[in-house]
Amino acid sequence: MTDTTVKVGGVLTKTSASGYSTKDAEIGAKARFERANAEGGVNGRKIDFIGAEDDGQDAAKGDAAAKKLVQKDQVFALVPVHAPNFGGAAFLEQQGVPWFGWATGPQWCGTKTGFGYNGCLAPKQGAGSQTWWGRQMAELLGGAEGKTVYVQTSDSSGSKYGGTTISQSFTAAGFKLVGVNSGLPAAAPPPDWLPYVNKIMTSNGGKAPDVVVSVIAGTKFNVGLYSALKRAGYKGALTDATSYDAAILKDQASAQALEGVIAAPMFEPFESTAPEIARFKQDVEKVAPGAVPTQHMAIGYWAADIFLDMLGKAGKDLTREKFLAVGNGDYLYENAGFGRIQYPKDHTEPNGCGALVKLEKGAFQVAKSMKCFDNVPLK
Known part of the structure; x- marks a missing residue:
């Protein structure tokens, strides 16, 4: 940090053995920083964004x-950090270095330096847990009274944990939980979906449930599950957190399988008419002409946006200690793009905000715009 610049850089999973990549988060962060610089910087300082390192989805590489x-490189803060197996949390906490990104794992939670753009998504028992997904679905379906939900996860620890929090989100909204199945192998889609489909189709007292929630990472899994359910005659609602992805539409079989599915992003959808989304698109177009907006791009952008807001509130007389004191001292920021964030509260619980998007006739439509709901203690 100098009198005229603040240096930041990020850590992303740009490459991985599975093909999973969060590299677009770099475009999103750069887009937001470029606009801040074009507007004169923050308290007289321009953002010197040096780009993002690749951790290869390896915790040791993330730490390095x-x-x-x-x-x-002597960065002031790490923005964006978007890596599922990020291994640098303990070092950053010990050094008092702020880091901003998507707090998907427990390494973010309970820190004083890690700021997830939507809070801590891995709360411990007794801490606040989200209800927004269940409540948004209830509003979309005309109420939860008398409606049933079934949750399908894989046998990975992250998927099973998500099954717990998301099941509670739907029961808090008034749905009746009729089943949670975590027996699906996480390594690869099963050769035969019938055993899983039969459980779902008879879970509601011998009938199908009103809603099936998939807490499975990977389009291939969801395409397989939804195709098998549709073949079995399932007519209820299908919802997951991962199917909001423009790349899916390029494959006809995937788009057909996901037709009618309701995805649940934790940011305002790109199809929204909100001015914040129009500005996001303009900012991205300036740094990456022709780029198609992605979830990872949005995460990088909103993580950078929160960092900039916190930086502004820290004032011109800037130190890391003062910056962290602002971030951890009754900090509140609201934006229609991602909802709201409150620290220190959201170091231990999610921000409670999300939207719904439905795939209809091969195109994504906003089903429910971004909205925030109160959390409930995780049981």
């Missing part, structure tokens, strides 16, 4: 990347 950014 964080150390390089802090010790060699």
Whole structure:
């Protein structure tokens, strides 16, 4: 940090053995920082964004990347951090270095330096847990009274944990939970979906449930599950957190399988008419002409946006200690793009905000715009 610049860099999973990549988060963060610089910077300082390191979805590489950014590149903060297996959390906490991104894992939660753009998504028992997904679905379906829900996860620890929090989100909204199945192998889709489909189709006292929630990472899994359910005659609502992806529409079989599915992004959808989304698209177009908006792009953008707001509130007389004191001292920021964030509360619980998008006739439509709901203690 100098009198005229603040240096930041990120850590992403740009490459991985599975093909999973969050590289677009770099475009999103750069887009937001470029606009801030074009507007004159923050308290007289421009953002010197040096780009993002690749952790290859390896915790040790993430730790090394964080150390390089802090010790060699001497960044003020890490923005964006978007890596499911990020291994640099303990080092950053020990050094008092702020980091911003998507707090999908427990390494973000309970820190004083890690700021998830939508809070901590892995709350411990007794801490606040989200109800927004269930409540948004209830509003979309005309109420939850008398309606049933079935939750399908894989046998991975993250998927099973999500099954717990998301089941509670739907029961808090008034749905009756008729089943949670975590027996699906996480390594690859099963050769035969029939055993899973039969359980679902008879879970509601021998009948099908009104809603099936998939807490499974991977389009191939969801395409297989939804196709099998439709073949079995399922007519209820299908919902998941991952099917809001423009790449899906390029494959006809995938688009057909996901037709009618309701995805649940934790940001305002790109199809929204909200001015914040129009500005997001304009900012991205300036740094990456022709780029199609993605979830990872939005996460990088909103993580950078929160960092900039916190930086502004920290004032011109800037130190890391003062910055963290602002972030952890009754900090509140609201934006229609992602909802709201409150710290220190959201170091231990999610921000409670989300939207719904439905795939209809091969195109995504906003089903429910971004809305925030109160959390309930995780049982």
